[in-house]
Amino acid sequence: MKVSENLKSIIEKIEESCRKSGRDPRDVKIVGVTKYVSEERAVEAFEAGVLHFGENRDDGLDRKRAVLGDKPVWHFIGSLQTRKVKSVIGKADYIHSLDRLSLAEEIQKRAALPQKCFVQVNVSGEESKHGLKPEEVLDFIRECSEHDKIILEGLMTMAPLTEDQELIRKCFRELKELQEKIQQLGIKNAPCHELSMGMSNDYQIAVEEGATFIRIGTALVG
Numbered sequence: 001m002k003v004s005e006n007l008k009s010i011i012e013k014i015e016e017s018c019r020k021s022g023r024d025p026r027d028v029k030i031v032g033v034t035k036y037v038s039e040e041r042a043v044e045a046f047e048a049g050v051l052h053f054g055e056n057r058d059d060g061l062d063r064k065r066a067v068l069g070d071k072p073v074w075h076f077i078g079s080l081q082t083r084k085v086k087s088v089i090g091k092a093d094y095i096h097s098l099d100r101l102s103l104a105e106e107i108q109k110r111a112a113l114p115q116k117c118f119v120q121v122n123v124s125g126e127e128s129k130h131g132l133k134p135e136e137v138l139d140f141i142r143e144c145s146e147h148d149k150i151i152l153e154g155l156m157t158m159a160p161l162t163e164d165q166e167l168i169r170k171c172f173r174e175l176k177e178l179q180e181k182i183q184q185l186g187i188k189n190a191p192c193h194e195l196s197m198g199m200s201n202d203y204q205i206a207v208e209e210g211a212t213f214i215r216i217g218t219a220l221v222g
């Protein structure tokens with residue numbers, strides 16, 4: 001399938017979910033996840049109108065940046081090893097996987113300009129998933145607020161891999177509630193106005209529950 005056709009159908013589904021939940025579709029941004037596809041396919045996606053791109057490894061980010069440069073907005077969505085920070089910083093506009101203080105400290109040390117980050121939260125509690133436990137997030141955000149090179153734009157999660165739609169919905173809803181608590185703290189470098197949630201098989205639920213960035217690979221470029 002052409003990316004343009006996939007994109008059209010995804011946009012229609014986003015619009016449908018927005019109608020259901022009373023949201024403005026302009027508040028939902030699609031991050032095209034190109035980690036499994038070629039540079040050519042990424043270029044095709046850009047030409048089809050995808051403005052945000054997500055990669056989960058530093059070398060993948062470099063390869064896609066080599067063909068698309070600074071034209072798109074770049075998102076680093078994979079778990080980030082501390083020693084890899086220096087090869088991602090300055091290249092990714094957003095890092096979606098901030099999940100520990102040592103990583104925040106390394107970003108603080110390496111960043112020339114403030115770095116937009118998402119705190120990754122393991123809402124589902126699955127052991128295979130990265131991220132802070134929901135009950136750890138508020139303290140973590142208070143601690144991060146000492147680092148002026150980090151801007152906490154929002155929260156990120158991955159829903160469990162399940163057919164159970166209600167379980168997925170509950171997971172997204174919890175992330176939204178956590179966001180509201182963080183916003184009440186009124187911390188200057190933690191505006192936390194974004195929610196990065198929803199992938200190919202659950203983005204409609206995520207949009208209904210308030211996602212502002214959905215990260216789509218398979219359904220868009222696969």
Ligand SMILES: *Cc1c(COP(=O)(O)O)cnc(C)c1O
Pocket residue numbers: 033035056077078158199200201215216217218219
């Ligand atoms: C791979 C990946 C995606 C995209 O997954 P699809 O199911 O292909 O849409 C989204 N988010 C993260 C963190 C990923 O690693």
